[in-house]
Amino acid sequence: MGAQGGDSHGPAGHHGMEIGAPGKAADVTRTIDVTMHDNYYKPEQITVKAGETIRFKITNKGEFLHEFGLGTAVMHKAHQKEMMKMWEHGMIEADRINREKMMMDHGDGRGMKHDDPNSILLEPGKSGEVIWKFSKPVDLEFACNIPGHYESGMMGPIKFK
Numbered sequence: 497m498g499a500q501g502g503d504s505h506g507p508a509g510h511h512g513m514e515i516g517a518p519g520k521a522a523d524v525t526r527t528i529d530v531t532m533h534d535n536y537y538k539p540e541q542i543t544v545k546a547g548e549t550i551r552f553k554i555t556n557k558g559e560f561l562h563e564f565g566l567g568t569a570v571m572h573k574a575h576q577k578e579m580m581k582m583w584e585h586g587m588i589e590a591d592r593i594n595r596e597k598m599m600m601d602h603g604d605g606r607g608m609k610h611d612d613p614n615s616i617l618l619e620p621g622k623s624g625e626v627i628w629k630f631s632k633p634v635d636l637e638f639a640c641n642i643p644g645h646y647e648s649g650m651m652g653p654i655k656f657k
């Protein structure tokens with residue numbers, strides 16, 4: 497899939513401050529359990545307050561590899577392109593992370609390791625957590641950017657109270 501690149505994004509690609517920041521465990525005021533299935537989440541939407549730090553406890557109850565990522569629709573779109581590359585390189589497969597390939601240098605100098613603090617990638621049966629401090633209200637979504645999953649509905653809105 498080679499959509500035309502080089503569009504009108506402009507130089508500033510970092511939305512970090514808008515969407516909040518990685519949270520500290522000591523600041524967590526609330527835990528939200530999220531389960532991942534093929535291909536949807538429970539709950540279907542999440543409500544937060546500006547300024548609160550939440551621990552998302554994520555469990556993959558599906559049979560496929562899934563991601564829980566926080567971001568704007570634009571960020572998810574960009575991440576989907578990265579995930580497609582990881583898929584093409586065999587770094588991620590339908591039901592597993594290929595750690596050997598994940599560790600290999602793909603020659604483009606920028607490791608494609610999946611280690612963003614706003615996202616977690618989990619194999620079937622695995623659990624993990626993302627701790628996030630939300631700042632101001634923005635249009636946020638939690639989403640799975642594994643090829644085909646977002647399109648099939650594996651995403652939900654984060655609403656601000």
Ligand SMILES: [Cu+2]
Pocket residue numbers: 535561562563640641642645650
């Ligand atoms: Cu998924």
